[in-house]
Amino acid sequence: MxxxxxxxxxxxxxIGLVVVLSGASPITVIGxxxxxxxxxxxxxxxxxxxxxxxxxxxxxxxxTFNAGLYNLGVEGxxxxxxxxxxxxxxxxxxxxxxxxxxxxxxxxxxxxxxxGIGGVLWGLLAGALHVYGRxxxxxxxxxxxxxxxxxxxxxxxxxxxxxxxxxxxxxQPFDESLWLGTFGQTEATPVALILGLIALAITIVVMxxxxxxLRLRAVGKNLRASYVLGVPARRQLLSAFFICGLFAGxxxxxxxxxxxxxxxxxxxxxxxxxxxxxxxxxxxDPRWILPVAFFFSALNIGSLQLPLSLGLESSLSGVIQGLxxxxxxxxxxxxxxxxxxxxx
Amino acid sequence: MKVELRHIHKHFGAVHANNDVSLTVExxxxxxxxxxNGAGKSTLVKILSGFITRDSGEVVLDGRTAHIQSPADAxxxxxxxxxxxxxxxxxxxxxxxxxxxxxxxxxxxxxxxAERTFRALCAQFNFDIDPQARVSDLTVGERQQLxxxxxxxxxxxxxxxxxxxxxxxxxxxxxxxxxxxxxxxxGKSIIFVxxxxxxxxxxxxxxxxxxxxxxxxxLDLRADGLRQTEGKWPRDQHFSIAARIVxxxxxxxxxxxxxxxxxxxxxxxxxxxxxxxxxxLEMRIEHLAVQRGEVIGVAGxxxxxxxxxxxxxxxxxxxxxxxxxxxxxxxxxxxxxDFLQAGVCYVPADRLRDGxxxxxxxxxxxxxxxxxxxxxxxxxxxxxxxxxxIATFNIRGRPDTLVERLSGGNQQRTQLAxxxxxxxxxxxxxxxxxxxxxxxxxxxxxxxxxCKQGTAIVFASxxxxxxxxxxxxxxxxxxxxxxxxxxxxELTADSLGQMIGGRF
Numbered sequence: 001m002x003x004x005x006x007x008x009x010x011x012x013x014x015i016g017l018v019v020v021l022s023g024a025s026p027i028t029v030i031g032x033x034x035x036x037x038x039x040x041x042x043x044x045x046x047x048x049x050x051x052x053x054x055x056x057x058x059x060x061x062x063x064t065f066n067a068g069l070y071n072l073g074v075e076g077x078x079x080x081x082x083x084x085x086x087x088x089x090x091x092x093x094x095x096x097x098x099x100x101x102x103x104x105x106x107x108x109x110x111x112x113x114x115x116g117i118g119g120v121l122w123g124l125l126a127g128a129l130h131v132y133g134r135x136x137x138x139x140x141x142x143x144x145x146x147x148x149x150x151x152x153x154x155x156x157x158x159x160x161x162x163x164x165x166x167x168x169x170x171x172q173p174f175d176e177s178l179w180l181g182t183f184g185q186t187e188a189t190p191v192a193l194i195l196g197l198i199a200l201a202i203t204i205v206v207m208x209x210x211x212x213x214l215r216l217r218a219v220g221k222n223l224r225a226s227y228v229l230g231v232p233a234r235r236q237l238l239s240a241f242f243i244c245g246l247f248a249g250x251x252x253x254x255x256x257x258x259x260x261x262x263x264x265x266x267x268x269x270x271x272x273x274x275x276x277x278x279x280x281x282x283x284x285d286p287r288w289i290l291p292v293a294f295f296f297s298a299l300n301i302g303s304l305q306l307p308l309s310l311g312l313e314s315s316l317s318g319v320i321q322g323l324x325x326x327x328x329x330x331x332x333x334x335x336x337x338x339x340x341x342x343x344x
Numbered sequence: 345m346k347v348e349l350r351h352i353h354k355h356f357g358a359v360h361a362n363n364d365v366s367l368t369v370e371x372x373x374x375x376x377x378x379x380x381n382g383a384g385k386s387t388l389v390k391i392l393s394g395f396i397t398r399d400s401g402e403v404v405l406d407g408r409t410a411h412i413q414s415p416a417d418a419x420x421x422x423x424x425x426x427x428x429x430x431x432x433x434x435x436x437x438x439x440x441x442x443x444x445x446x447x448x449x450x451x452x453x454x455x456x457x458a459e460r461t462f463r464a465l466c467a468q469f470n471f472d473i474d475p476q477a478r479v480s481d482l483t484v485g486e487r488q489q490l491x492x493x494x495x496x497x498x499x500x501x502x503x504x505x506x507x508x509x510x511x512x513x514x515x516x517x518x519x520x521x522x523x524x525x526x527x528x529x530x531g532k533s534i535i536f537v538x539x540x541x542x543x544x545x546x547x548x549x550x551x552x553x554x555x556x557x558x559x560x561x562x563l564d565l566r567a568d569g570l571r572q573t574e575g576k577w578p579r580d581q582h583f584s585i586a587a588r589i590v591x592x593x594x595x596x597x598x599x600x601x602x603x604x605x606x607x608x609x610x611x612x613x614x615x616x617x618x619x620x621x622x623x624x625l626e627m628r629i630e631h632l633a634v635q636r637g638e639v640i641g642v643a644g645x646x647x648x649x650x651x652x653x654x655x656x657x658x659x660x661x662x663x664x665x666x667x668x669x670x671x672x673x674x675x676x677x678x679x680x681x682d683f684l685q686a687g688v689c690y691v692p693a694d695r696l697r698d699g700x701x702x703x704x705x706x707x708x709x710x711x712x713x714x715x716x717x718x719x720x721x722x723x724x725x726x727x728x729x730x731x732x733x734i735a736t737f738n739i740r741g742r743p744d745t746l747v748e749r750l751s752g753g754n755q756q757r758t759q760l761a762x763x764x765x766x767x768x769x770x771x772x773x774x775x776x777x778x779x780x781x782x783x784x785x786x787x788x789x790x791x792x793x794x795c796k797q798g799t800a801i802v803f804a805s806x807x808x809x810x811x812x813x814x815x816x817x818x819x820x821x822x823x824x825x826x827x828x829x830x831x832x833x834e835l836t837a838d839s840l841g842q843m844i845g846g847r848f
Contacts, residue, residue, distance in 0.1 A: 209720050209721055209723075210719055210720055210721060211711070211718065211719065211721055212719070214704075214708055214711055214721065217703075217704065217708075218708075221701045221702060221703040221704060222697075222700075222701040222702060224697065224698055225697070225698055225699055225700055225701050226701055226712070228660070228690060228692065228698055229701075229709075229713060230681065230684050
């Protein structure tokens with residue numbers, strides 16, 4: 001405990017130092033960030049809009065982390081989910097058509113389901129490479145991230161390009177009937193938030209109260225021994241990739257129907273990597289994901305105001321998140337290494 | 345170089361790995377260091393080569409006290425060690441490895457000079473290594489040769505070899521032995537750590553045997569009456585030496601059998617023409633039929649294939665040929681879960697690596713074992729189940745104790761508590777290794793109770809007393825050969841020793 005609190009304090013001091021070095025007072029920065037995140041309904045809406053997919057990704061990553069897997073491919077799983085969702089939207093509502101072939105709510109629902117399937121495909125691909133091809137899931141995932149982004153860019157500049165001119169800003173926006181409903185005039189959509197919270201709730205229950213969760217942790221902690229004890233290890237590993245891909249793919253679909261209303265090259269907005277940080281910070285325990293994910297979302301949105309009001313870099317939020325996670329991991333490592341010695 | 349180790353002590357926690365060990369190796373001799381796994385021989389040579397530091401004792405080289413704190417120190421004193429798994433850099437080429445391990449590290453490399461030295465040394469010993477070959481493409485034997493050449497280039501006067509003949513081909517072994525004899529002829533001292541009797545007999549001038557951290561005997565193989573003819577011992581001589589060494593390794597007197605008869609007539613496990621292969625050995629078991637309630641002890645020097653055999657019977661290792669049947673079911677090449685369903689259980693020796701999951705509690709282990717088609721864990725039931733296991737098996741821990749916090753004995757009790765019931769065949773490695781006498785008796789009480797219920801047990805142990813006390817029949821593994829099972833009551837220390845030495 002001492003090491004963890006100590007590491008947390010050190011990270012706060014370092015963050016303060018970074019802020020001071022960049023020529024601002026920490027108090028002002030905190031104030032501006034708070035007002036930047038919660039000053040107006042619009043800003044709160046953007047925090048929630050970031051939080052929803054982040055919850056989905058973080059919940060999915062709980063499974064892979066607990067199975068002992070570093071699923072860095074979560075970004076690609078979001079992207080491929082978004083591509084699959086876009087595909088369904090384009091099929092059911094061809095460009096130029098005045099109405100979709102199915103009622104809009106059904107179209108949106110199908111797009112979200114398609115997103116989940118796309119994410120599962122991309123996740124299982126990484127899983128198969130890892131389980132059957134014996135490739136590190138880190139490299140398999142990173143490689144597939146590039147592949148997914150490549151496919152997205154190809155589609156945006158090729159078959160799905162805007163009429164007239166292809167552009168990095170993405171495909172032609174969808175008809176407004178296919179946009180997810182929002183809270184008032186904000187960017188936040190209730191459907192995304194509800195899906196995120198449901199995914200998180202399911203994850204908490206699965207990890208704490210089911211045999212599946214227990215077997216997943218067993219495999220993650222000692223693959224060989226759990227196999228000898230009769231746990232079907234391969235199936236557990238592939239299930240973890242399946243679920244993580246599912247949640248990430250749904251997040252990708254929500255980015256399409258709820259936030260950008262089109263496919264853009266960076267559709268994942270690095271939410272997958274942010275999810276990795278969140279889950280590492282909470283030590284793979286899903287019960288703490290909601291507050292931490294909320295804090296990270298607020299930090300991301302709040303820091304957007306910094307360049308305007310204080311002339312600071314908005315990437316400061318990345319520095320803060322990075323330092324917090326880094327020192328949390330260092331603290332945990334020290335506690336493991338020296339904390340045990342004290343007990344003996 | 346003459347090497348003397350005087351009164352070396354080394355503790356690892358509660359284990360006294362080296363207890364007042366003294367060893368003298370004369371210059372120009374090849375000295376064998378024999379002992380079972382855990383006897384302390386590796387600890388001793390690692391102290392000499394600077395990999396671990398001793399608690400007390402003295403290292404004297406050519407009459408002068410040496411201060412060795414690290415492998416680099418040892419190398420400066422002229423002591424080089426060849427590890428069982430070569431300590432080299434697989435992605436680099438042979439010549440790069442040769443240069444990287446050089447004591448005379450300079451800022452600028454001279455590959456051409458290095459290659460000249462390398463080729464000269466290789467030629468001297470008839471080693472054939474391409475300097476530009478990647479080490480990852482070399483065989484274990486070639487990597488060994490590379491290490492020897494590298495150490496010699498650093499001017500070692502003492503060469504330590506840890507189990508050098510595992511995993512190398514027969515011709516490489518011949519080459520290695522010739523090189524070692526040549527080095528000894530040049531006045532260097534060689535320490536040859538092994539548990540293979542035939543290698544020690546063929547090569548060594550002297551043998552020191554260790555058991556449980558102590559030196560239990562020395563044998564001068566050059567002494568009168570033990571004369572070699574053309575590098576080979578006469579057949580009878582061979583067995584008398586083997587028997588003497590085995591006697592030193594395991595002790596003179598065997599315990600008396602204590603196990604009550606529990607076997608029933610029905611055959612539960614049968615093996616026909618089983619061929620098992622690993623990268624280190626190949627063995628064949630013609631026929632074995634184990635009856636319900638019977639205990640088969642598997643004896644032999646460690647690494648003679650006992651683990652391979654048990655794992656094959658458990659469905660964790662695929663046999664190259666032959667059949668494994670359980671009662672009347674053919675389980676050959678069936679997946680592991682079929683073996684589990686058929687009531688086969690494997691209890692490994694390395695508890696925290698293969699048997700239990702660090703980071704999970706006793707209760708979680710119990711739940712993992714009982715996990716069935718249900719979705720949700722019933723916590724109250726799981727706790728009750730764990731508490732019952734703790735009470736029955738007398739485990740010093742609570743349901744929420746992490747298994748890695750348990751002592752070795754309590755981990756073993758936990759492993760026993762996790763055994764499913766009913767059980768047809770139980771395969772165990774070292775059932776009581778590291779346990780005190782009371783726990784040992786208790787464990788066997790539990791196992792015999794299982795036998796009475798009809799479970800057949802096949803267990804491997806390096807404790808010959810345990811083998812004779814608790815087995816109905818005993819199989820001996822020796823260098824890839826397996827003896828037919830023999831009734832434990834017919835065994836004597838002498839006959840068992842000769843079998844372990846390879847005579848059957």
